[in-house]
Amino acid sequence: MTLDIRGSIKNTKLSTNPYVVFEELISNAIDSYLIRRSRDPQAPDMQIEIDVTFIPAGLDENQEDMIISCQDNGCGLGEEQLKAFLTKDTSYKDDLSIPGIGQCKGAGRIQYFHHFAELILESTYQDGDTFIDRKLHYLEPQKQIEAENFTSTPTNKATTGTRVTLKQLKPLVHTKIMRSEELSALFSASDLKKNVLVTFLQRLIGLDSRLGEFSIIFSSQHWSKEPQHSSLKRNDLPSVTSVKTVTAEEYNPTTNERVAEPQEIKISHYKLDTKHYDLPKNSIALCAKSSPVKDITSRYLRSKTEQNNPVGNHHHIVLIESSYLDQRVNEQRDDFDCIPAEFIPDDMFSPDGISYAAIYDAIDPVIQEMVTPADWKKETVLSLVSNQFGISEDMLKDTSTRIVYGDTPLAVAERVLKKYQERVIEETAEIMTLKDEITKSEPDSVDFREKVNELSWKYTASLKNIDMANLSQLIVRRAAVVQILDLACRKRLAIQKINSEAKRKDERIIHSIFFPMRKDSSDVTDHDIWLLSEEYHYYDYIASDLPLSKLKWDNGNKIFSEDIDQQLQKVLDKRSNENSSKRPDIAIFSKEGSVIIVEFKAPGVQMDEHIGDLQEYAYLLNANSGGKLKKFYGYLIGDTVNTLRLGGWTKFPTGNGWFQSNALIDPENNTKLGETYFEILHFEDVIDRAKKRIGVYQDKLNLKLDFQDSDY
Structure with missing residues (x-):
């Protein structure tokens, strides 16, 4: 019988648990006692003593080494136990049929040799009426342990038990497993008791009376500190809740x-x-x-x-x-x-x-109920998930996603969207497979129509998953934009809190929310012109605060060409040159000849003083396009207006806005150039319209969005 130390270390990985040696010592001590108790029901109660002595590592008192000793009153190292000790993959304990002894491979003691360079084993066992002392002293670089390395002599002792002493902690273990922490802080008597209570709680309770009124005594000594003593006894064990x-x-x-x-x-x-x-x-x-x-x-x-x-x-x-x-x-x-x-x-x-996923699916609801604080509310997280990411309660149910204590809104959203993404990937793969099968089918066969039906259902199902996630994100994004616009119009954004000497830029801020300044739709695809009207989002070209000479269609052709009626050339050129420096805040173009003109006025600026701007832009754009732009929709948006100066304007039945519809007539020759439809709107009307539009989608998706006003 031989225990190959070097081979065992090579074939058994180092445990990542820093307490593994203590746990193996105590586990083996419990097993040894259970063997003794099975042979002698009158055996005294189990007692285990763990002693840890911290000593300087070499001559440097700034570094610690430790000596561990475990004394038990178990059966001792008899012949059967000796054979098991010298056998790496042993089945000795499996065949004992003693309640409470766990099955093992005998790999636990290999951790002794992983962690320490020296092992001293002193044991007393009973052979008939005789008690025998058995000893072993192992020291690296010894390669293996054989039966001949043990000494056995009769003794006058009348009780059995084993003491295992481990010395010379290996530096690699201290660095890798204990992360170079102070050993006396990790393995003090009080800390060992707390760790053993948690680690052995279930086993000690499960063994019930088989250990008697047991005690596990912990002692720790340090060359420069007071000794510590602690103990864990049967009456210290809590009852299961x-x-x-x-x-x-x-x-x-x-x-x-x-x-x-x-x-x-x-x-x-x-x-x-x-x-x-x-x-x-x-x-x-x-x-x-x-x-x-x-x-x-x-x-x-x-x-x-x-x-x-x-x-x-x-x-x-x-x-x-x-x-x-x-x-x-x-x-x-x-x-x-x-x-x-x-x-x-x-x-x-x-x-x-x-899988772990199946295990967690089963245990999560139970454990969450056990450890969740009473003041935690799932509804609070659900509200944040809905507001921040557009994840509705229906989407949570659809993807079987639970909100648990400790979840952040981001974590919940990631789980939901990951599940939708996985569905989409799987369904897309199935659709591609069906497409391939359809191309191989015969159109006049029954199989062909079945495949077409299956494809249509698969495609419909995948659209639901894609659209649910995308539409929810879109609605939440738009709700956030409306909230930002609302704050900007009321000068309540943080950027608008400036001292009296700084130049205000309220109009620029509001302008940029609708569409970035000095950009066009060839530069920008992500904008929010839908705040005015959903259909404007899909016009052919949008320009924001750019010179008219710079405006081009998506094919690179300029919007305003020189191919105009010769009889109007001089008049149109004159009008164009006089206004060459003027440009609307936002201009939206359709190739069919219609234009949307948007003029913003900063909060507090009188809109009635700028009514003529819309008409002037209409003339200008008509002239510069050679008369090709004929339909002009204009919006003058602000928050202040003198209603006494709004002659010819009609008030909307609801809200604070006004509208006007007229022909665009050349003032010099009375020629009809086009048609105009202008509106004067308050910012609050634009915000209210946008809220109503996204509200319809919110209701359908069951998204309870509630963006609160920030402190100012």
């Missing part, structure tokens, strides 16, 4: 068929009153064989503050157990093997069994 059992099932998202056997999962919840339990953090973990393996606390308590502090005056320990997890725990017991993040259809490399 609740136990829930759920079933995790995996379904193929394409066929909706179950792809693996359902797995039963037990969730044990412990609420620990902070008055009696001083724990460093909350703990939610996937377990294997009654011990935490994979910490998932951050899934439910998102911030470090929430994780490390009580929730509702209680620390929470939530332990998730399943035989499925037991079977898949890795050798290092710090993660699980062969559990995919999610099921992927037709993935030949996908392992057999359920």
